[in-house]
Amino acid sequence: MKSERTQKQYLEIHFPVAGIDRDLFSGILFRNGCLGVVELSDDEWQAFFPGDWSSEHVQYLKQEVMKSIPNFPWNEVQLEKNPEQDWNAGWKKYFVPIEVTKDIWVRPPWEKLPPQATGIELIIDPQMAFGTGHHETTRLMIQAMQQMTLKDASVLDLGCGSGILSLLAKKLGAREVVGVDIDPDAIANALHNQELNQVSGIEFLVGDISTVQNRTFSVILANIHLEVLMDLALNFSSMLMQEGKLxxxxxxKEDVNLLSYLYKHAGLVMEERLFLKEWAALLFTLWTDR
Incomplete structure (x- = not known):
């Protein structure tokens, strides 16, 4: 006799991520049905997919990964099916309050900050791998933003994801903030996080840079793929106000010189470089004599 209660399942896949473009890899996963990702370590991700996935689904995912990342070590990938109840309780334990930089804390909505925490609090419901404050590139962006003067600034957050940088810009005093992302689910998550933080005055839009091409900003934030950053050099230059910051x-790290060279020819001069592990963040200023 069959039980009237059928246990739902999800497919759990462990991926090796050392030495790969993690932003690119994350995009591939989420475009192909990924429900969520947990960074278990610097070298390993745990990703969750629908429990009814067949071997054909997995094979298609492999093809998509190998097409974009030919040297991906797929032979090290591990698959396992687990009850959905473990998903609901299990993945949350990996998201705890963290002090990303001095006096800037990020926490999920089900956790409280430690009593000694001071400064700015960002509440982020982690529905994707990036924009939770855990990844090195997000940490670098937050660290650099903390050192900038954002009071009364007009800010564009391109590829805003969870909205974490847009929210921080507003909490650091920006007058106008616009967050743009090509993924409607990311924008829905950003709007949700805006409500959690009780912050108003942020405009979140589905689209790419063409969505805001006719507007100008004093600050542009872009934590996105290298190839896209290279393609957008002239767009950034045309959308920044005089002496604006990018x-x-x-x-x-190995791509810093290439990007700074391209941007210099677009009128953008590198002011500062920040590094964390293998990742870099760069701050540019628009030349005033263009």
Whole structure:
């Protein structure tokens, strides 16, 4: 006799991520049905997919990964099916309050800050791998933003994801903040996080840079793929006000010289470089004599 209660399941896949473009890899996962990702360590991700996935689904995912990342070590990938109840309780334990930089804390909505915590609090419901404050590129962006003067600034957050940088910009005193992302689910998550933080005055839009191409900003934030950053050099230059600031990440240390060279020819001069592990964040200023 069958039980009237059927236990739902999800497919859990462990991926090796050392030495790969993690932003690119994350995009591939979420475009192909990924429900969520947990960074177990610097070298390993735990990703969750629907429990009814067949071997054909997995094979298609493999093809998509290998097409974009030919040297991906798929032979090290591990698959396992687990009850959905473990998903609901299990993945949350990996998201705890963290002090990303001095006096800037990030926490999920089900956790409280420790009693000794001071400064700015960002509440982020982690529905994706990035924009939770755990990844090095997000940490670098937050560290650099803390050192900038954002009071009364007009800010564009391109590829805003969870909205974490948009929220921080507003809490640091920005007058106008616009967050843009091509993923409607990311924008829905950003709007949800805006409510959690009880912050108003942020405009979140689904689209790419063309959505705001006719507007100008005093600060542009872009934590996105290197290839996109390279393509957008002239767009950034045309959308920045005189002496405007461009802060970018999502790039490796080895790509810093290439990007700074391209941006210099677009009128953007590098002011500062920040590094964390293999990742970099760069701060540029628009030349005033263009």
């Amino acid at each position: 802060l970018v990440s999502g790039i490796l």
